Amino acid sequence: MADSIRCVGCQRGKEDIIAESWCSDCSEQVCKTCARVHERMYPPHKIVPMKEIQELSSSLLTLSKNCENHPDQKIILYCCQHDTVICDSCVPVSHPNCNPIISVEKAAKNVKHSTAISDLERRIGNLSQVTENILSQNETILEDLKKNRSKITKTVTEMKLKFIAHLDKLESNIHKDIDNKYEQCDETVSQIINSVQLSYDSLSTWKKDIISLKQYASEIHLFKAVKFLDAKTHQQELEIRDIQTATVPTLTYHPSGLESNIQNEHSQTWVQ
Structure with a gap:
């Protein structure tokens, strides 16, 4: 949660007072004086010290x-x-x-013990595990791409020894082709990793948020937060499903016909 926050009620009165607490019922930060007023309302509002919710997402606080x-x-x-x-x-x-x-x-009423919140926690937990697995799998894919890149480059260099007359000219083009394809694969996988990492970070934050809200928030605020995170989690589920069904980029080498065609071709694509 962002530092420093000013009392919302005082700001409405054009005063600049540091907030020390958070009113769960009003979803706003309050200073010490305003906190006492909120506690005296009927029914009393739930006031939580800022230090208790400092890691809670600002979107859920407001x-x-x-x-x-x-x-x-x-x-x-x-x-x-x-x-x-x-x-x-x-x-x-x-x-x-x-x-x-x-x-x-x-x-x-009783939302803290409802199936809605337990189901949301389960879904977030499951989706977190899925995103973690996808991150691990794509990190492995990225490493394999690097290894395959090195292997292909080595193969091309070895071919140079057999076809020195023509490979001197072809080597530069082939290496460029390898690098271009690798960069395309690398960019695709990196984008997947970045997207999944963002999802994983959000899900991790939401898991912490739910724990904090269950402990400190009023039932109404928790209920609203559950509905808010339910929609966000559904969006993450759809995005992760798209990533899971997307085609995984690969880097492979196809030398078939190279020796017989080398005399006739000065520039070919050997990497896919």
């Missing part, structure tokens, strides 16, 4: 209390049919025939 489709309306309802949180204005527009629609408070 989950909006207002409806995405109706920014001036607060999220107070949950549509069981569509599995989403909504406001009063959403009901006649998008959920006129949905049943049941219950309060967020009722939906969030």
